[in-house]
Amino acid sequence: MPQVCTNNSHKNGAKKTDMNNDESYTYENLSETAEFLLTRVPFKPSIGIICGSGMGCLADALENKKEFPYEIIPHFPVSTVPGHMGKLVFGYLSGIPVVCMQGRFHYYEGYPLWKCAMPVRVMKLIGVSHLIASNAAGGLNDKFKIGDIMLVKDHINMLGFAGNNPLKGPNDERFGPRFPPMNKAYNRELIDQGKKVARELGMGGMVHEGTYTCLGGPNFETVAELRMLKMLGADAVGMSTVHEVITARHCDMTVLAFSLITNICITDYECHDKPNHEEVMDVGKMRQDTLKLFVKKLVEYIAQHNPQ
Numbered sequence: 504m505p506q507v508c509t510n511n512s513h514k515n516g517a518k519k520t521d522m523n524n525d526e527s528y529t530y531e532n533l534s535e536t537a538e539f540l541l542t543r544v545p546f547k548p549s550i551g552i553i554c555g556s557g558m559g560c561l562a563d564a565l566e567n568k569k570e571f572p573y574e575i576i577p578h579f580p581v582s583t584v585p586g587h588m589g590k591l592v593f594g595y596l597s598g599i600p601v602v603c604m605q606g607r608f609h610y611y612e613g614y615p616l617w618k619c620a621m622p623v624r625v626m627k628l629i630g631v632s633h634l635i636a637s638n639a640a641g642g643l644n645d646k647f648k649i650g651d652i653m654l655v656k657d658h659i660n661m662l663g664f665a666g667n668n669p670l671k672g673p674n675d676e677r678f679g680p681r682f683p684p685m686n687k688a689y690n691r692e693l694i695d696q697g698k699k700v701a702r703e704l705g706m707g708g709m710v711h712e713g714t715y716t717c718l719g720g721p722n723f724e725t726v727a728e729l730r731m732l733k734m735l736g737a738d739a740v741g742m743s744t745v746h747e748v749i750t751a752r753h754c755d756m757t758v759l760a761f762s763l764i765t766n767i768c769i770t771d772y773e774c775h776d777k778p779n780h781e782e783v784m785d786v787g788k789m790r791q792d793t794l795k796l797f798v799k800k801l802v803e804y805i806a807q808h809n810p811q
């Protein structure tokens with residue numbers, strides 16, 4: 504049975520959310536959050552995992568779990584999207600301590616990007632050096648099929664083009680530099696290892712490498728938008744991950760991200776199918792055993808080799 508934690512200092516679910524949208528969390532705010540967690544968990548994970556839509560099963564695979572509903576964690580936002588449970592889960596995968604976000608935050612939920620990405624900084628403060636971020640995404644690349652996995656080799660930050668960035672605002676050097684590079688955002692060694700693991704698990708044919716792009720959502724894209732994104736070089740499209748990766752790289756975490764292709768993007772006006780979130784979640788569930796194995800093997804590799 505997982506141990507579900509409560510927070511008596513926030514009675515009746517009341518939380519400290521005394522912040523407007525322009526005011527980012529301070530280092531001290533996030534240190535309070537980290538301290539809250541560290542005093543309640545008897546180990547320090549160095550690997551963090553973010554579960555994409557319908558992929559909460561990744562956290563279910565943990566052993567000796569200690570779960571924190573987001574409502575009880577100081578300064579944490581709450582999850583509002585179906586398929587995102589809203590729990591921070593600590594536990595062991597193959598005996599390796601990890602922390603898992605069973606539910607992430609999206610811009611379309613009404614949160615500014617710095618708030619969506621705040622758990623990444625909390626992970627950093629509790630000792631996480633490696634981040635595995637998963638997402639559900641629509642496939643733009645003609646070679647992709649539903650249920651395939653795309654290891655993210657790069658991203659196109661569409662929200663960033665309009666100046667919307669999780670690092671916008673005053674920079675605290677204790678997290679990272681004002682102008683972080685992003686040309687090596689996704690760790691090459693881990694991408695290669697992802698492919699190797701896929702081959703070993705007999706799923707080599709369903710694993711690709713590609714470029715992810717994130718739009719604000721919540722609507723799925725128009726045909727014209729998808730045609731444009733494809734022309735720009737995007738292989739998959741979603742509404743998350745990029746802000747988390749930028750925040751993780753800013754504080755020098757090593758990142759592996761992958762997309763589960765849950766639908767094929769409709770780039771043809773003659774096609775009458777409609778993308779929908781239920782289908783997205785169903786594909787996550789359909790692939791849960793494969794995803795659990797895939798992530799477990801990657802966690803084992805990171806724990807043994809510590810790629811930088």
Ligand SMILES: O=P(O)(O)O[C@H]1O[C@H](CO)[C@@H](O)[C@H]1O
Nearest residue numbers: 555556638639742743780783
């Ligand atoms: O990126 P994740 O959280 O996996 O979820 C994806 O699935 C949802 C749409 O079905 C959007 O939230 C999109 O971003």
